[in-house]
Amino acid sequence: MPKQITIIGTGYVGLTTGACMAYLGHQVVCIDTNVEKIAELKSGICPIYEKGLPELLSMGLETERLSFSATADLDLLQNEFIFLCLPTPQAEDGRAELAAIYEVAESVKSSLSSKAIVVNKSTVPVGTSKVLSEIIGREDVEVVSNPEFLREGSAIEDFLKPDRIIIGADAMEASDRVAELYSNLESPIIQVDCASAETVKYATNSFLAMKVSFVNALAAVCELVGADIDSVAKGLGTDNRVGSKFLQPGPGWGGSCFPKDMQALVKLASDSGYKFELLEAVVDANAQQFERIAEKVKKAVGKPLRGVHVAVLGLTFKAGTDDVRNSPAIAVSQLLLELGAQLNFYDPLVKSLPKGLSDGIVYDSAESAVANTEVIVILTEWPEFRDLDWVKFQRIAKEPKIVDARNLLDPRSLRDIGFDYTSLGRK
Numbered sequence: 001m002p003k004q005i006t007i008i009g010t011g012y013v014g015l016t017t018g019a020c021m022a023y024l025g026h027q028v029v030c031i032d033t034n035v036e037k038i039a040e041l042k043s044g045i046c047p048i049y050e051k052g053l054p055e056l057l058s059m060g061l062e063t064e065r066l067s068f069s070a071t072a073d074l075d076l077l078q079n080e081f082i083f084l085c086l087p088t089p090q091a092e093d094g095r096a097e098l099a100a101i102y103e104v105a106e107s108v109k110s111s112l113s114s115k116a117i118v119v120n121k122s123t124v125p126v127g128t129s130k131v132l133s134e135i136i137g138r139e140d141v142e143v144v145s146n147p148e149f150l151r152e153g154s155a156i157e158d159f160l161k162p163d164r165i166i167i168g169a170d171a172m173e174a175s176d177r178v179a180e181l182y183s184n185l186e187s188p189i190i191q192v193d194c195a196s197a198e199t200v201k202y203a204t205n206s207f208l209a210m211k212v213s214f215v216n217a218l219a220a221v222c223e224l225v226g227a228d229i230d231s232v233a234k235g236l237g238t239d240n241r242v243g244s245k246f247l248q249p250g251p252g253w254g255g256s257c258f259p260k261d262m263q264a265l266v267k268l269a270s271d272s273g274y275k276f277e278l279l280e281a282v283v284d285a286n287a288q289q290f291e292r293i294a295e296k297v298k299k300a301v302g303k304p305l306r307g308v309h310v311a312v313l314g315l316t317f318k319a320g321t322d323d324v325r326n327s328p329a330i331a332v333s334q335l336l337l338e339l340g341a342q343l344n345f346y347d348p349l350v351k352s353l354p355k356g357l358s359d360g361i362v363y364d365s366a367e368s369a370v371a372n373t374e375v376i377v378i379l380t381e382w383p384e385f386r387d388l389d390w391v392k393f394q395r396i397a398k399e400p401k402i403v404d405a406r407n408l409l410d411p412r413s414l415r416d417i418g419f420d421y422t423s424l425g426r427k
């Protein structure tokens, strides 16, 4: 049965949730304080790059099942389900900053209809749903935790075909009503208590970050012992207990979620009396990975980087998204800048120097970025980088050297073209 849904916070998670819920037949309104974003959405312009999202947006507007508002008017808060998809950035001490969620809860509480369910999709520390219930302070309104697991770059597919849907509630009736919203999907629904649902989200992101750091460390060992990381990852990943995903070495993990969620879990654990040394070591290992890549660039160039022109391919934190928040490409590039390198950037979607970089020029084409540089560094795994004109690049670069920090290209073809090619953990 179609339901009436209000979504507060129309970013990556809120917009994806809204567009997909409308696609599933529900009547959805998305609210955001960003007036320009709402104006764009109303006219059918998708403010983020996400495969399949513009189509779902148009479909939602056409069928009038999806609408947008820059103000949380009373009638919009009368819907049965109020989803919170608000930012929970990292506070200075590592904790998750929950002000946006708590402020919204405070401001909407008296407008909610009786029997409404507030569904929290933001990633929050254990206990947040309980605090939300206390803030709302109404016996006729339930708070349910429904953490989101979508990945930017495949958000729509992840939302519509998730591995599982986690619903955390302390009242079974509310849990069942939220489960009903997803009844058109074939994915398993796991219904648990609020605290467990909140923990699953942090556990998932921390485990995945740990897996990435593990394979990065393994790649370093492969280089030392003469093994090949691609073969090792294949052998390791075909073991069902391990699984083949997240076994690709790279410049380190980043993005808008992993770093803050790792820190938040470490902090939550220590505040609760457990020192999560395993995760602390993973955070350190990731910072070391950025340095390892900068070191590889220095080694490839064969001299101090002061004044050396470097072409950096890729700025987003991964392929398929325009998101540069906590991008490893930025972390590594900033280290290169601190070593005195002069950076030329190219990214298919990023056209100006992002926050976090103190210098550098962003070019419109890979060719312009590469011309006259002494080394090319690949930091994002954009598939189109494979199809660049590497034969031409070999000629126009001042020195034909590549540090492929994503193991994206085929070593043999690049060496055949005449490149001095370095990657991670490969023979």
Ligand SMILES: NC(=O)c1ccc[n+]([C@@H]2O[C@H](COP(=O)([O-])OP(=O)(O)OC[C@H]3O[C@@H](n4cnc5c(N)ncnc54)[C@H](O)[C@@H]3O)[C@@H](O)[C@H]2O)c1
Pocket: 008, 009, 010, 011, 012, 013, 014, 031, 032, 033, 034, 037, 085, 086, 087, 088, 100, 104, 121, 122, 123, 124, 148, 149, 150, 151, 152, 256, 257
């Ligand atoms: N981005 C992801 O891949 C992802 C995946 C899973 C979970 N999450 C979690 O979901 C939450 C949201 O993440 P996101 O990436 O969508 O964030 P985002 O920054 O893309 O979007 C948040 C939106 O909330 C709006 N907003 C802020 N305060 C508001 C208010 N008071 N009222 C209405 N709108 C307000 C902002 O303008 C922004 O558009 C975070 O907790 C995040 O950790 C994110």
